Amino acid sequence: MQHRLRYVISVLAAAVILLLALVHWGARFYTDWLWFGSVHYQQVFLTILLSAVGLRLAVWALVFAVLFANLFFTRRPIVNAAGTARRIQEGDVVTLVQPSWSRLIAPRTVTLLFAAASLILAFLISEPAAGNWLAFQQFLHPAVFNIQEPIFHRDAGFYVFRLPFLILLYRLLLWTAALSLLLVSAIYVLSGAASGGVRDILNSPSARRHLSILLAILLFIRAWGYRLDQYLLLYSEHGVVYGAGYTDIHARLVAYKILLVLCLSSAAILLINIVLGRLRPLIYSIGILVVAAIVLNGIYPALMQKFLVLPTEQDKERPYIENGIKFTRLTYDLNNIESRLFPAGGTLTPPDIKNNEDTIKNIRLWDYRPLQQTYSQLQEMRLYYEFKGIDVDRYTIDGHYRQVMLAARELNQEQLPEQAKTWVNEHLKYTHGYGIVMSPVNEINSDGLPRLLIKDIPPVTGTDLKITRPEIYYGESTDNYVAVNARGQEFDYPKGNDNAWCTYQGHSGVDVHSFWRRLMFALSFSDYKLLLSGDITNSSKLLYYRNIKQRVPKIVPFLTYDSDPYIVLNNGRLYWIWDAYTTTGMFPYAEPAKPGFNYIRNAVKVAVDAYNGDVTYYAADPGDPILQSYSHIFPGLFKPLANMPAGLRSHLRYPEDMFMIQAQKYATYHMTDYRVFYNKEDKWNLPTEVSGTNNEEQPMEPYYTIARLPGDKQPEFIQILPFTPQNKKNMVAWLAGRSDGSKYGKLLVYEFPKQQLVYGPAQVEARIDQDTTISQQLSLWSQRGSTVYRGNLMIIPVKDSLIYVEPLYLQAEQSKIPELSRVVVALGDQVVMEPTLEQALNRIFNGQLTQTGNNVPGIPPATGESVSGLAEKANQIYNQALTRLKAGDWAGYGESMQQLKTILLELQLKTK
Incomplete structure (x- = not known):
């Protein structure tokens, strides 16, 4: 009795758990x-x-x-086996015993059992189908690339849009046929064993017919599979390059064709065997196919590769190497990279620096890692605010085109004090972040800290940039749902010893205007307090999926997204811009960049309103066939890029991930001659640099800068990454990705003369370490307990030369704020370290820059005066300021104080 009670309780518990799971799933679907x-x-x-x-x-x-x-066709043998009595002989006595389980075997019972088993097995086999809905839709909505591959002469669109679904269909059919054959064979064998006559069952005409038909169907399907395998040779990894090689075409392709014919022949023999009724054809057909597959698809290709291909591999593989180069360059858009010669042998003069002042003034001295720490210490204001990352962008500020670094001040509820982590605070009060911080990439104040263009709460700025809607309800740290327009007001921002409060004015969110909806949300979010809270009214709205890295892909999950969305200020509002890519791993002959794809286009730009959460997908590359297919599947989803507000379009930039992938591929696939490619004679590498606090080499990251490219008249926002030759450290070229105006999306590679030595990043880092003055200063700082952080090495093109700039940051033990302490500049054979970029350049040019008036904003000019001279001058300016103050000359007083600040800054830098 107790055993039965436990059984009933277990069944009820399982039913309750299943019911709750279904209710939760239904609620989540509804919300x-x-x-x-x-x-x-x-x-x-x-x-x-x-x-x-x-x-x-x-x-x-x-x-x-x-x-x-x-x-169902095997039901009769099972029923007959159940009705057959087993014969047991003991001495001269023979006893016929009916199996105890035979009473349970009735035609109706067997039918229900078969139906249940078929339902369960079919459900399991159908599982991959749901995850391949996109392959099905693309099969129905294909596009054309107008590019034919050279082996089967099919358009690439066949492989991208049709072949994936055909492979899915083939595998489903193969699994179904194989499982059917396995189940039927097992039932016939078991039925025969139960009745004592396995041979009788297998020799019966109905069993032979059934097995022959199933095996013939399986062979027909496998024959189709061999046809598909021929197409899959274009993704082979056996040869010198990705894609079909000599052995694939002359051995494996032939093997697949022969095996296809053998499968069809064996299937025909099996169908004929239905009439003949013999068992041997079943066995022979399987044996012949197994032996043929081993010989043709295994032994024969290996022998050909070893004795025919390897001795003359370069010549044998020539057309296939050329195919790999052609299609890999095409899929990563490497054909559109414009190649130019960069002499890099010129000697810069002070007038050259003056003529390229717009480039010099935008050299980035702030590394994003120490700057993020500095922002956190200076501008987070409260524990619950955080800067998730630092973005690099450009703005026209007070009429000047400036490169800046900025970050969004988001609210992270995980950082609330423990006593403040109440349900009301997390879902009703602390709902949003507030504002941004922005600073020029190269300016510092008297304390070695960044000069902030936008700062504080509410945002304060002395520029023409204004923020009218600083609240951030949607960002990278907004992981929790919140309810707005509740009975009480929301926390807006800290205000002295008090707080400012607000009510959400946006149109985002889902109305909670009925008990039913509140119940569904409570079940969906597994939060009963949502149902019981008296603060939520019929006018309230729920804002959820607020993290843009969840929000954007939830709407469009079939795009690949860049790793770094970035914040943009436009017309007083804050937006997130996120680059998205169309990708596929099914482009023939193209080498994959990473597991999953061998074709990529930056076809979509996503804009998210940080206040309202509006998500808009813009078609940045409407000519991309994959995007065209998506547009057919989802009409109206992608808006023309021309519809993006002009203010947002001006902040589009060449995406980092795409640029890095193209650079990695171009390092190999700039070699277009098959002989050079085969021998890897001119393979390039991505450089390394010394960065951070551990002084270890690490891969160099691409970096944004504003520069005037050689031969151009206007500066522009570009992304740069150098190349070094294989097994060497010097620099052979650098790649630039353009982001401004009509030049957006274009890539330029500047190659250096092969007979000329151009220092690579690692070589410059070594020269910095070998400089006795610099190394002694770094050691001295470290001995005093300070931490020295080496920033990114920036290689800046100026005219026909390269300037290497590396900032150094110092963080004292008692301070958590890294300060920009020194700037190292290398030009030609000179390496200098000075407190400012202007001073370093001035030293390189023997003090001649001070005569040009070439001063970087926010950095005092190097006057060359002694410490005592500067102190005397500061005293004079101070007295002048007091005189102007007594006379009521406020404008003059302000001018004097600004002059004093400049002198004090230089005085401080000289005494460090």
Whole structure:
């Protein structure tokens, strides 16, 4: 009795758990439906849902029908086996015993058992179908690349849009046929064993016919598989390059064709065997195929590769190497990289620095890692604020085109004090971040800290940049749902010893205007307090999926997204811009960049309003065939890039991840001659640099800068990454990605003369370490307990020369704020370290720059005066300021104080 009670309780518990899971899933589905409606993408949600569910149901039904039909044909042998009594002989006595389980075996019971087994197995087999809904939709909505591969002469669109679904269909059919054959064979064998006549069962005409038909179907499907395997040779990794090689075409392709014919022949023999009724053809057909597959697909290609290809591999593989080069360059858009010669042998003069002042003034002296720490110490204001990352961008500020660094001040609820982590605070009060911090890339104040263009709460700026809507409800740290327009007000920002409060004025969120919705949200979020809270009214809205790295891919999950969304200030509002890529791993002959894709285009730009959460997808490359396919599947999803506000378009930049992938590929695939490529004679590497506090070499990151490219008249915002030759440290070229105006998206590679030595980043780092003055100063700082942080080495093109700039930051033990302490500049054979960039350049040019008036904003000019001279001058200016103050000359007083600040800054730097 107790055992039965435990059984009943276990069944009830399992049923309750299953019911709760279904209720939770239903609630989550409902709230997702409401959310997609609030962001106006319900049609996208429906298309994805119906595609995934519809495809799985169709596969489930088809597989169930096949399995059940085959199992149903085996019902008679099972019933007959159950009715056969077993013969037991003891001496001269023979006893016929009916198996105890035979009473349970009735035609109806067997049918129900087969139906249940077929349903479960079909459900398991159909599982991959739902995850491949996109392959199904692209099969129905293909596009054309107008590029034919050279082996089968099919357009690349066949491989990208049709082949993935054909492979899925083939595997589903193969699994279904193989499982049917396995189940049927097992049932026939077990039925024969139960009745004592295995041979009788297998020799029966019905069993032979059934097995022959199933095996013939399986062979027909496998024959189709060999046809698909021929196409998959274009993704082979056996040769010198990715894609089909000599052995693949002359051995494996031939093997697949022969095996295809053998499969069809064996299938035909098996169908004929239905009439003949013999068992041997079943065995012979399988044996011949196994032996042929081993010989043709294993031994024969290995022998050809070893004895025919390897002795003359370069010549044998020539057309296939050329195919690999051609298609890899195409899929990563390397063909559109413009190559120019950069002499790098010129000698810069002071007038050259003056003529390129716009480049010099935008050399980035702040490394984003120490700057993030500095921002955190200076501008987070409260524990719950954080700067998730530092972005590099450009703005026109007071009429000047400036490169800046900025960060969004987001609210991270995880950093609230423990006593403040209440449900009300986390969901009703602390709902949003506030404002941004912005600073020029190269300016410092008297304390070695960045000069802030936008700072504090509420935002304060002395420029023409204004923020009218600083609240950040959607960002990279907003992981929790919040309720707005509740009974009480939300915390807005800290205000002295008090706080400022506000009410959300945006249109984002889902209305909570009924008990039913509150119940569904409580179940979906697993939060019963949402149902019981008296602060939430019928006018309240719920804001969820607020983290943009969750929000954006939830709407469009089939794009690949860049690792770094960045914040943009436009017309007083804050937006996030996020680059998205169309990718595929099915482009023939193209070498993969990483597991998963061998084709990439920056086809989409995503803009997210940080206040309202509006997400807009803009088609940045409407000519991309993959984007065209998506546009057919989801009409109206992608807006023309011309519809993006002009203020946001001016902040589009060449994306970092795409640039890095292209640079990695171009390092090898700039070699277009098959002989050079085969021998890797001119392979390039990405450089290394010494950065951080551990003085260890690490891969150099691409960096943004404003520079005037050689031959151009205007400076522009570009991304740069140098190249070094294989097994050497000197620099052979550098790649530039352009981001401004009509030049956006264009890549330039500047190659250096091969007979000329141009220092690479690692060589410059070594020269810095070998300089006795610099190394002694670094050691001295370290001995005093300070931490020295080496920033990114910047290589800046100026005219026909390169200037190497590396900032050094110092952080004292008692301080958590890194300060920009020195700037190292290398030009030609000179390496100098000075407190400022201007002083370093002035020293390189023997003090001649002071005569040009070439001073970087915010950095005092190097006057060459002694410490005592500067002190005397400071005293004179101070007395002058007091005189102007007594006379009521406030403008003159301010001018004097600014002069005094400049002198004191230089005095401080000289005494460090």
